[in-house]
Amino acid sequence: MSDEIVAKNGTETRSGRRIIIKEIITEVVRKTEITKEIEVPEGKPIVESMLFEPLPYAKVANVSNESPESMSIDDSECRKELIRLLGLQEPLGRSADAFDELDGLFDDIVEAEGKVDVTKWVRSLRSRK
Amino acid sequence: MVFAYLDTCVWLSALISGDSNHQTALSVFNDAKQGKYTILVTHHVLCEVLDVLKEKLVTHHKVRTKPSTQVLEELVKEKFGEFSARLLRSINVRIKNPYASAHQISYPTFSLLWKYFGTIAHDNTCPICRNPYNFIKCDTVCESDLLHALLAWNLNCDLFITFDNDFRQLQNESSLLPMIIQVL
Numbered sequence: 001m002s003d004e005i006v007a008k009n010g011t012e013t014r015s016g017r018r019i020i021i022k023e024i025i026t027e028v029v030r031k032t033e034i035t036k037e038i039e040v041p042e043g044k045p046i047v048e049s050m051l052f053e054p055l056p057y058a059k060v061a062n063v064s065n066e067s068p069e070s071m072s073i074d075d076s077e078c079r080k081e082l083i084r085l086l087g088l089q090e091p092l093g094r095s096a097d098a099f100d101e102l103d104g105l106f107d108d109i110v111e112a113e114g115k116v117d118v119t120k121w122v123r124s125l126r127s128r129k
Numbered sequence: 130m131v132f133a134y135l136d137t138c139v140w141l142s143a144l145i146s147g148d149s150n151h152q153t154a155l156s157v158f159n160d161a162k163q164g165k166y167t168i169l170v171t172h173h174v175l176c177e178v179l180d181v182l183k184e185k186l187v188t189h190h191k192v193r194t195k196p197s198t199q200v201l202e203e204l205v206k207e208k209f210g211e212f213s214a215r216l217l218r219s220i221n222v223r224i225k226n227p228y229a230s231a232h233q234i235s236y237p238t239f240s241l242l243w244k245y246f247g248t249i250a251h252d253n254t255c256p257i258c259r260n261p262y263n264f265i266k267c268d269t270v271c272e273s274d275l276l277h278a279l280l281a282w283n284l285n286c287d288l289f290i291t292f293d294n295d296f297r298q299l300q301n302e303s304s305l306l307p308m309i310i311q312v313l
Contacts, residue, residue, distance in 0.1 A: 069167050082217065098219040099162050
């Protein structure tokens, strides 16, 4: 499945030595019409699930709950590289729930320590470099 | 809408419930969830998360039971994979490095490192054995701290969020304006 770019525009402002370029890209999912014939066994009722199977692109990111500013930043190259390097499964849809899944994800790396101070860890790591 | 750069300690604090700033880190995540922030993550943050995993997991019971590089590597990659998968799926989060030359990052890093010396910190105990000792260290921002701040600045971030008090020294640094350094 590929996305179709329907609109692209941008603005550029200069402030001192900084140039701020904001690019707004609007994308829509390609519209596809699928025609198929279904055989319904004799005597069985026709139910909706027989008619509508999930489409292959249903798993694609639902980005409607993202801010327009976030959507204006394209990190697809970095994402693709990371997905390839780590051997993760594509596509990875975006969801607000993913933040909740990060909560306490590394708890088991400090199994014996109880209360910790990660800021100290990071400072210690940086001071050794 | 604010473009925010979270220091590595903010990410790790959200990932570890036992950290004293855990709830504060989660409230930053919550703001991003609500669309208040777009969080930009550089590979420098990812590198530090990986470094911390290597350092901490070497003492994990799975590695202690069977001490081998392979066990450690598998464990680190498993945890980092879990983290990355969730990071990539989070809304209002983008993985991005600035399009800046090494000179544009390295020179200001050196210049700020030259400028800021912070304070001399005294401690009456040895930081390793905890026995009485007149321990003195320079309490200031280091190269990696500055590198994060400059990456964030070059990404045009409005806000740099950290828990590290050393960053307070940079709060009035004119070369980092208009980016705000917020020490929570």
